[in-house]
Amino acid sequence: KQEVTQIPAALSVPEGENLVLNCSFTDSAIYNLQWFRQDPGKGLTSLLLIQSSQREQTSGRLNASLDKSSGRSTLYIAASQPGDSATYLCAVRGSASKIIFGSGTRLSIRP
Amino acid sequence: NAGVTQTPKFQVLKTGQSMTLQCAQDMNHNSMYWYRQDPGMGLRLIYYSASEGTTDKGEVPNGYNVSRLNKREFSLRLESAAPSQTSVYFCATYGLAGGTETQYFGPGTRLLVL
Numbered sequence: 001k002q003e004v005t006q007i008p009a010a011l012s013v014p015e016g017e018n019l020v021l022n023c024s025f026t027d028s029a030i031y032n033l034q035w036f037r038q039d040p041g042k043g044l045t046s047l048l049l050i051q052s053s054q055r056e057q058t059s060g061r062l063n064a065s066l067d068k069s070s071g072r073s074t075l076y077i078a079a080s081q082p083g084d085s086a087t088y089l090c091a092v093r094g095s096a097s098k099i100i101f102g103s104g105t106r107l108s109i110r111p
Numbered sequence: 112n113a114g115v116t117q118t119p120k121f122q123v124l125k126t127g128q129s130m131t132l133q134c135a136q137d138m139n140h141n142s143m144y145w146y147r148q149d150p151g152m153g154l155r156l157i158y159y160s161a162s163e164g165t166t167d168k169g170e171v172p173n174g175y176n177v178s179r180l181n182k183r184e185f186s187l188r189l190e191s192a193a194p195s196q197t198s199v200y201f202c203a204t205y206g207l208a209g210g211t212e213t214q215y216f217g218p219g220t221r222l223l224v225l
Contacts, residue, residue: 099144
């Protein structure tokens with residue numbers, strides 16, 4: 001049974017800092033891993049998707065890495081801005097199309 | 112393209128009442144999903160359908176049933192609503208669009224069970 005954990009549950013940093021969000025999963029037989037952003041009261045916005053054969057993906061100030069053997073992914077945000085404040089969720093897709101989410105990290109960037 | 116649509120947007124039920132949440136997609140994706148999100152929590156998978164004609168249980172299926180009516184539509188039914196089912200329900204698809212593989216979400220249905 002796949003379990004997805006995100007630590008920390010909440011994080012507050014001053015503007016301009018680089019930060020890392022963590023996602024771990026128990027079953028390494030995954031198809032891909034995706035990072036999403038969710039603003040309060042809103043739906044989910046896809047940020048990055050990493051296939052199981054890839055090690056990392058980059059989009060602007062975001063970099064996501066995947067270490068399948070250790071069951072870990074990280075989302076690196078460079079030069080954080082107040083507009084980055086949101087909840088960040090990771091989701092793991094298994095080979096049978098089942099997609100399980102972590103509980104999220106609530107990020108607050110202080111001006 | 113409408114993407115993923117959900118109806119209704121908001122619903123209030125009394126304990127014991129039944130209702131069906133509707134989801135439709137025009138993206139021609141095979142896989143569809145139902146999640147619930149409680150305040151301050153992540154998304155928990157209720158049921159999913161890898162392709163037309165198949166459905167499978169997710170993490171929290173008790174109290175729910177689903178129907179994959181055709182490739183476009185995937186409905187979620189609460190037979191006897193309970194206050195513990197108060198939540199925001201999201202429908203999603205998974206597939207390719209614009210060359211990118213990703214999960215696409217509907218706007219959500221806010222359900223309050225009194």
